[in-house]
Amino acid sequence: MEDRWRRALADLENLRKRHARELERERAAERARTAAALLPVIDNLELALSHAGADPGSIVAGVRAVRDQAVDTLARLGYARQDETGVPFDPARHEVVGVVEDPDVAPGTVVQVLRPGYGETGNQLRPVAVAVAKRE
Structure with a gap:
């Protein structure tokens, strides 16, 4: 044994x-x-x-x-470029680096891409650096 x-x-x-x-x-x-x-x-x-x-x-x-x-x-290689504007902010895909006042756009909408991201949620090399809209 x-x-x-x-x-x-x-x-x-x-x-x-x-x-x-x-x-x-x-x-x-x-x-x-x-x-x-x-x-x-x-x-x-x-x-x-x-x-x-x-x-x-x-x-x-x-x-x-x-x-x-x-x-x-x-x-x-599975890391497509992500750089779309006019979409709602998604913390899983986006990194906020700025906030812009824009009365024509809904709050929390991506208005500018400052640095593109690569990959999809769950398989990202880096998130998209964006500026989002806000209203006063």
Whole structure:
């Protein structure tokens, strides 16, 4: 009986160690997949920097395209950009950084997005920084 008990403890310890190794392997693989998804964005930023002496208008357009590519990459990773105005304030999605008096808008309505957020409620990288309306 004691021998079986010791074997069961040893099996449990081996199972814990194997699970820890598999978990670390999965984490490393996910980090690699995420980094690989960002590589095209870095490549395009380096390309934009190599054309720094060109027409400023084309540089701005190129940087906007790279930003859009980065936002799309985050969306594919499950963190879509959140930057809507005119919606009711939701403390699970929004962070109030300012209050604005606006008699034309219902109190507690998002009137300005100061910093976009990424992800949905429960799966956010960061909340949307907003200014909300109030009435006196």
